[in-house]
Amino acid sequence: MGRIVISSNVTLDGVVQDPDGEEGFERGGWFHRFVTGKDLEAWVARETAEVLGAEALLLGARSSEWFASRMLGADVRVSPEWADRVRSLPKYVVSSTLEDPRWSNAxxxxxxVAKEVSELKRTVDGDILVYGSYRLVRVLLEQRLADELRLMIFPVVVGSGRRIFDETGDQQPLHLVDMRKVGDGLMFCAYELVGG
Known part of the structure; x- marks a missing residue:
């Protein structure tokens, strides 16, 4: 049985929008401004270990295109091991408009969505990682399809922007399963979603 694992970079005030600054959000670009040196090395190591333990990726159409534009080119800014694994994993892209994903194994x-993801959980054995895909993440949380939420918390408050828990309908209890410092300034927290 598959487990839906949402893995997200987030500011201390919960913003997930435009971490690399390429979307044009006025407060974007917080990732590389606040993570360098040991923190970046530790972040890459944790991300690489996570993706090596996954069996598939689940993405929304825009996030799939975003990752494909970076992963299919020659200039990959993260670890080659991480990029190779992302490229090789089966990808499931939720979309009603996308006809031809750029990935060869998508x-x-x-x-x-609830029916498709439920079926995916029945057919994939292991972790199914969700990167980005914040509209999809909201559906997964609302429909109680997510099993775990992993947050890499960055030491910055940006004040406004899209948050992972914007527009949630019901309260949802979480159970802390892991918490640790990453590098010198990042915090990693993992929660099981109760009833997921």
Missing amino acids: TILEGD
């Missing part, structure tokens, strides 16, 4: 999931 399957488009159309129709009812």
Whole structure:
């Protein structure tokens, strides 16, 4: 049975929007401004270990395109081991409009998201990572399809922007399963979603 694992970089005030600054958000670009040296090395090591333990990626259409534009080119800014694993994993892209994903090993999931993801959980054995894909993440949380939430918390407050928990409908209890300092300034927290 598969487990949906949402893995996200987030500011201390919960913003997930435009970490690399390439979306044009006025407060974007917080990732590389506040993570360098030992913190960046520790972040890469944790991300690489996480993706090496995954069996698949689940992405929204825009996040799939964002990752493909960076992963399929020659200039990859993260560890080659991480990039190779991302490229090789099966990818499931939730979209009602995308016809031809750029990945060679991608399957488009159309129709009812809850039904498609539930079926995916039945057919994939192991962790199914969700990167970015914040509209999809909201659906996964609302439909109680996510099993774990992993947050890499960056030591910055940006004040405004899209947050991972914007527009949530119901309260959802979480159970802390891991918490540790990463590098000199990052904090990693992992939560099981109760009833996920």
